[in-house]
Amino acid sequence: xxxxxxxxxxxxxxITRGKVAPAPHPVSDQFGAIxxxxxxxxxxxxxxxxxxxxxxxxxxxxxxxxxxxxxxxxKLLSDGRRQIGAFHLPGDVxxxxxxxxxxxxxxxxxxxxxxxxxRASLEKAAGTDVQVxxxxxxxxxxxxxxxxxxxxxxxxxxxMERVATFLLEMDRRLAVAGMxxxxxxxxxxxxxxxxxxxxxxxxxxxxxxxxxLGFSGARQIVLRNRQRLHNLDA
Amino acid sequence: xxxxxxxxxxxxxxITRGKVAPAPHPVSDQFGAIxxxxxxxxxxxxxxxxxxxxxxxxxxxxxxxxxxxxxxxxKLLSDGRRQIGAFHLPGDVxxxxxxxxxxxxxxxxxxxxxxxxxRASLEKAAGTDVQVxxxxxxxxxxxxxxxxxxxxxxxxxxxMERVATFLLEMDRRLAVAGMxxxxxxxxxxxxxxxxxxxxxxxxxxxxxxxxxLGFSGARQIVLRNRQRLHNLDA
DNA sequence: CGCATGCTTGAACAAACTCAAAGCCCGTGG
DNA sequence: CCACGGGCTTTGAGTTTGTTCAAGCATGCG
Numbered sequence: 001x002x003x004x005x006x007x008x009x010x011x012x013x014x015i016t017r018g019k020v021a022p023a024p025h026p027v028s029d030q031f032g033a034i035x036x037x038x039x040x041x042x043x044x045x046x047x048x049x050x051x052x053x054x055x056x057x058x059x060x061x062x063x064x065x066x067x068x069x070x071x072x073x074x075k076l077l078s079d080g081r082r083q084i085g086a087f088h089l090p091g092d093v094x095x096x097x098x099x100x101x102x103x104x105x106x107x108x109x110x111x112x113x114x115x116x117x118x119r120a121s122l123e124k125a126a127g128t129d130v131q132v133x134x135x136x137x138x139x140x141x142x143x144x145x146x147x148x149x150x151x152x153x154x155x156x157x158x159x160m161e162r163v164a165t166f167l168l169e170m171d172r173r174l175a176v177a178g179m180x181x182x183x184x185x186x187x188x189x190x191x192x193x194x195x196x197x198x199x200x201x202x203x204x205x206x207x208x209x210x211x212x213l214g215f216s217g218a219r220q221i222v223l224r225n226r227q228r229l230h231n232l233d234a
Numbered sequence: 235x236x237x238x239x240x241x242x243x244x245x246x247x248x249i250t251r252g253k254v255a256p257a258p259h260p261v262s263d264q265f266g267a268i269x270x271x272x273x274x275x276x277x278x279x280x281x282x283x284x285x286x287x288x289x290x291x292x293x294x295x296x297x298x299x300x301x302x303x304x305x306x307x308x309k310l311l312s313d314g315r316r317q318i319g320a321f322h323l324p325g326d327v328x329x330x331x332x333x334x335x336x337x338x339x340x341x342x343x344x345x346x347x348x349x350x351x352x353r354a355s356l357e358k359a360a361g362t363d364v365q366v367x368x369x370x371x372x373x374x375x376x377x378x379x380x381x382x383x384x385x386x387x388x389x390x391x392x393x394m395e396r397v398a399t400f401l402l403e404m405d406r407r408l409a410v411a412g413m414x415x416x417x418x419x420x421x422x423x424x425x426x427x428x429x430x431x432x433x434x435x436x437x438x439x440x441x442x443x444x445x446x447l448g449f450s451g452a453r454q455i456v457l458r459n460r461q462r463l464h465n466l467d468a
Numbered sequence: 469c470g471c472a473t474g475c476t477t478g479a480a481c482a483a484a485c486t487c488a489a490a491g492c493c494c495g496t497g498g
Numbered sequence: 499c500c501a502c503g504g505g506c507t508t509t510g511a512g513t514t515t516g517t518t519c520a521a522g523c524a525t526g527c528g
Contacts, residue, residue, distance in 0.1 A: 104382060130361055134360070196485055452525080
């Protein structure tokens with residue numbers, strides 16, 4: 001886990017470009033805000049479902065952005081208990097570290113393509129460009145904000161409140177035309193919310209029975225009443 | 235909570251110095267590493283036990299360092315459930331934000347003196363001095379690391395494991411001559427660990443019965459067997 | 469020295485977990 | 499195109515861990 005810096009590509013799609021897409025980036029494109037600004041070299045890389053992107057405590061050689069797919073960042077206890085700290089969806093940057101190593105491991109939840117840049121080149125850019133330095137700090141601060149909210153959820157919310165929070169978060173982040181297609185299984189959701197997969201399933205069933213959400217298959221969910229869901233979320 | 239930027243001083247000890255202590259700072263002094271470097275103006279301020287230092291979502295006007303005493307940072311749910319995200323002990327910097335507001339509230343656990351600098355002046359310094367910018371990022375990254383470890387604790391550890399982790403953390407951070415004087419009450423510990431105060435008390439009693447720790451009053455604790463405590467911590 | 473606050477302990481309870489089984493999809497291959 | 503198989507999800511029943519509610523105790527502060 002500590003030895004290799006990058007795993008084997010999934011389908012040998014290691015397309016290295018001299019420069020990342022020169023097309024204009026929206027403000028929300030955090031990676032573009034950096035790479036576009038200082039002209040860093042970015043590459044693309046693909047991982048198959050459940051493939052490890054990097055391990056816990058591995059040297060942080062690259063910084064990643066999800067192009068398509070989904071990624072989970074997690075920590076393990078020695079007996080296998082897992083806590084997922086975050087899900088990374090298209091557009092999200094992950095694997096950014098101020099220190100030398102990755103604090104959490106990362107795996108592709110489904111087949112996933114990422115863009116990546118060498119951490120060293122970002123550090124270098126930050127050393128000369130104050131805007132880049134500010135942006136790196138802001139990205140880490142944004143992760144911290146999420147972690148702080150999540151500590152409140154894990155420490156103090158009930159199972160139903162956690163699931164309600166999760167659904168509202170996913171709705172915000174990946175709903176298309178009022179519907180969301182969850183890339184992760186019930187176990188992943190449980191490990192994110194500090195619950196078992198059964199408890200997650202029961203909460204979702206209950207919300208379904210109350211008409212608050214609709215299913216089209218276990219992972220296609222429509223929120224039918226965001227207000228009521230919000231009320232369930234403490 | 236959103237209106238005032240700084241609460242009334244405890245005992246009118248608002249000593250403003252032209253410059254903070256010019257004595258050499260150890261490497262561990264994060265605040266000094268910045269203020270010393272760029273010559274920022276720092277002040278000292280005191281808060282009485284249980285006094286609010288700033289509220290959640292209040293504008294982040296200052297960055298603080300504990301000089302003496304102890305501080306808790308926390309979030310509340312609407313019905314009063316509380317999650318303490320961190321305890322700040324002498325030497326610790328807290329209240330540092332990349333964005334405009336404080337994400338957690340902060341209160342003095344006991345009578346506390348802090349050193350503080352205006353956030354704006356730090357931002358300004360970071361704009362010209364890359365070392366300062368790097369340091370601010372590193373401090374936020376350090377908080378993130380703690381939050382990630384704490385998510386694992388809150389989401390996946392048992393009550394005994396949480397208490398063991400807590401004791402080892404406090405031992406590391408505030409033990410003097412093998413003994414630690416906890417500044418916080420059982421409720422604070424519970425709200426930090428996602429437990430009730432009764433569960434914390436029961437775990438401590440059990441550790442005492444097993445000879446793993448000794449008490450001299452409820453808050454004076456001696457760890458008699460760190461190895462066994464470490465084994466109890468997953 | 470006395471009281472109030474915080475801590476401990478006990479007993480009953482509840483929320484979530486574990487273990488188990490059945491059902492549903494979805495992708496695969498015939 | 500349909501049948502099959504396997505993984506994922508749901509649901510149920512019983513258990514466990516930690517919570518809640520309630521006393522009693524200690525301690526440290528005035």
